Amino acid sequence: MEELTYLLFQVVLGTTFLATAAYLVYFVSQSKEIRKIARIIMVASGVLQTLYVVLRFALAGHTPITSQHEAVFFFAWATTWAYLSFRWRHTVKNFGTFVSAFIFCLLVISSFSEKNIDPLLPALQSAWLPLHGGISLIAYGFLSLAFCGGLMYLLLERELKNKKFGYFFPRFPSLDSLDQLNNHCLTAGFIFLTIGIVTGSIWAKQAWGTYWQWDPKETWSLITWFIYLVQLHQRFTVGWRGKRAAVMAVIGFAAVVFTFWGVTYLLGGVHSYAR
Amino acid sequence: MPGENIILLGVNHKNTPIEIREQIALSSGYEEPLAALKNISGLREYYLLSTCNRVELLLVADPLANIEEKVIHFLFGDRIPLDEAHRYLYLLYGQEAVHHLFMVAASLDSMVVGEAQILGQLKEAYRHAARFGCTGPLLNKLLHKSFSLAKRVRTETAIGSSAVSISYAAVQLAKKIFGNLKDKKVLLIGAGEMAELAAEHLVGQGVDEVIVVNRTLARAVDLAKRFRGKAVSSGELVTQLKHVDIIISSTNATDIILHKDEVKSVMRARMNRPLFFIDIAVPRDLDPRLIEIDNVYLYDIDDLSNVVEINKSERDKEAVKAGRIVDEETLKFQRWHQGVAVTPTIQALKKKMDEIAQGELDKTLSKMPQITDIDRKTLARMAEAMVAKILHDPLIYLKSESCAGRDNSDLKVTLVRELFGLTNEENGQKSD
Numbered sequence: 001m002e003e004l005t006y007l008l009f010q011v012v013l014g015t016t017f018l019a020t021a022a023y024l025v026y027f028v029s030q031s032k033e034i035r036k037i038a039r040i041i042m043v044a045s046g047v048l049q050t051l052y053v054v055l056r057f058a059l060a061g062h063t064p065i066t067s068q069h070e071a072v073f074f075f076a077w078a079t080t081w082a083y084l085s086f087r088w089r090h091t092v093k094n095f096g097t098f099v100s101a102f103i104f105c106l107l108v109i110s111s112f113s114e115k116n117i118d119p120l121l122p123a124l125q126s127a128w129l130p131l132h133g134g135i136s137l138i139a140y141g142f143l144s145l146a147f148c149g150g151l152m153y154l155l156l157e158r159e160l161k162n163k164k165f166g167y168f169f170p171r172f173p174s175l176d177s178l179d180q181l182n183n184h185c186l187t188a189g190f191i192f193l194t195i196g197i198v199t200g201s202i203w204a205k206q207a208w209g210t211y212w213q214w215d216p217k218e219t220w221s222l223i224t225w226f227i228y229l230v231q232l233h234q235r236f237t238v239g240w241r242g243k244r245a246a247v248m249a250v251i252g253f254a255a256v257v258f259t260f261w262g263v264t265y266l267l268g269g270v271h272s273y274a275r
Numbered sequence: 276m277p278g279e280n281i282i283l284l285g286v287n288h289k290n291t292p293i294e295i296r297e298q299i300a301l302s303s304g305y306e307e308p309l310a311a312l313k314n315i316s317g318l319r320e321y322y323l324l325s326t327c328n329r330v331e332l333l334l335v336a337d338p339l340a341n342i343e344e345k346v347i348h349f350l351f352g353d354r355i356p357l358d359e360a361h362r363y364l365y366l367l368y369g370q371e372a373v374h375h376l377f378m379v380a381a382s383l384d385s386m387v388v389g390e391a392q393i394l395g396q397l398k399e400a401y402r403h404a405a406r407f408g409c410t411g412p413l414l415n416k417l418l419h420k421s422f423s424l425a426k427r428v429r430t431e432t433a434i435g436s437s438a439v440s441i442s443y444a445a446v447q448l449a450k451k452i453f454g455n456l457k458d459k460k461v462l463l464i465g466a467g468e469m470a471e472l473a474a475e476h477l478v479g480q481g482v483d484e485v486i487v488v489n490r491t492l493a494r495a496v497d498l499a500k501r502f503r504g505k506a507v508s509s510g511e512l513v514t515q516l517k518h519v520d521i522i523i524s525s526t527n528a529t530d531i532i533l534h535k536d537e538v539k540s541v542m543r544a545r546m547n548r549p550l551f552f553i554d555i556a557v558p559r560d561l562d563p564r565l566i567e568i569d570n571v572y573l574y575d576i577d578d579l580s581n582v583v584e585i586n587k588s589e590r591d592k593e594a595v596k597a598g599r600i601v602d603e604e605t606l607k608f609q610r611w612h613q614g615v616a617v618t619p620t621i622q623a624l625k626k627k628m629d630e631i632a633q634g635e636l637d638k639t640l641s642k643m644p645q646i647t648d649i650d651r652k653t654l655a656r657m658a659e660a661m662v663a664k665i666l667h668d669p670l671i672y673l674k675s676e677s678c679a680g681r682d683n684s685d686l687k688v689t690l691v692r693e694l695f696g697l698t699n700e701e702n703g704q705k706s707d
Contacts, residue, residue: 156451160448160451160452160572161566161572163574163578169451172451173454174450174451174452174453174454175451175452175453175454175549176452176453176454176455176549177454238543238546238547239543239545239546239547239548240547241546241547241548241570242547242549242569242570243569243570244547244569
């Protein structure tokens, strides 16, 4: 069975690579047919990723987010489905190119780490694991979409302000749609992040006897959470939008990345399971 | 050397930054500058074109009159020193001047290649010049030729079909910023033709409302009626910024009418929703520093050209075709001009007379082998003198100054040519 998961992982990697390549070709050629192909491959990749997660769940008997490989893969899976769910409601021109490349990068990172299925640590044997871990990673999925959209916004905004129109200009969506994307994904991401932190806190009470113990991961999640809180608060009160919102999405995502990897590898702490 | 010089002198969006152009732009209309030009001696015919992208003078001057500096001074005034002015200016003579005029008329020199507005502007400029009696036979011919050339380019090439005007470029940008224009409001400041055109374009894209601000409220009300919008007085300008999204400004104001601080103060009330300013006025209406405010986009007329560049390549092929037509017509005009030019006519006339005299002299001398060299020379001198005397009056007639700059030299030339049987062909081979 483990060979099967290996094989499936390679297939996922290959499919996502194809999707990214197709999106890139679409980005250059702007041919509608290629876009259609790219979308189909992307959905296929999403389905295959789901299969892989389910398969590992069946083999391990718990939600597959406990090793570095699993957690990063789950991150990619969450981003993919966050994108597909978003894509289903809004169209943002050429967003897929950026997102598919991002997802592919995550999958490549996950491919480098140990893929073994290890028995679950006693501390993690809880119903809170899928809730806390899964939901936090789904939050990361949405926040990474906001990051991709923020990058696109900053690129386009620069061209519009400097009035120098380069290669990207005709290929980019409108600033408004990128700002809406930012709004939508940050809001969704923030809600999931909040739930992730709250469930984590409840779990901590049960497992460690205290809601909050200033473990580095907890601290950094809180910092991340505050960054997004400030952005959302400012948007609703004084209308932080556009460039500022995009910059905040990028800064917030940097905090996410640090919480996800930096804390585990640099700061350690009780939270460092998924190595 | 031709009997008169065709000189084209001007500044346009390619050579001259807007900061300089706005100091030249003649916002007071054509009458004043046309009257001022009358005072420059040595100018036989002239015409002046002033649009937002260019100010051009087409002059027919006496060959020896050094009028360039006077005209440059007229154009730039004392604000810009002469040697600096030369950097921004193009100064074309003869065939090159004609070629440039034709390029302009064919809309090949426009910021938006292929746009149709320029022909209307050209015609209007000509109408003014003609009414003031500034144009003469040469410019009349030249400008009419340029009109028909523009028509020819339009029908024979597809340059107009894919033409994007400034207003189209503005719509493109608005879409890049706002995405959907359906719920957006447009504010027109001032009521220029260009602004109206841009507003029309935006209405075509389904914008929600058009609001017009004008110095004279009556004019604003008129314009607002056309777009089924509303008119407000110019005092309300800043308050209106809270509600509108796209602002098109094209007033005749010589100063900036909207400053950075004023716009910045409304951004908070707008909850930072983007503002898109289009400044098509020359001199500019809007503070260039508006661009420093977050979520504010400001484009002046030069900037819009960059947007237009994006769609350029499709038009390039047609532009080459159109360029060929321009070259062809320039050559045709050159032929015609040489045909009517005074100097070649004088030369042709002299040549013909000399040939006749020489021919008859040779014939006569061959029948008188006995005469001495001294006699031969005397006879030759006599023939020369006769030619000179016969030609004296016609030449005076050809060279005579016409009164008040009105020049009918082409009539005179035609008359002399017919009278003496000078054909254009023999002249066409001669070049100046």
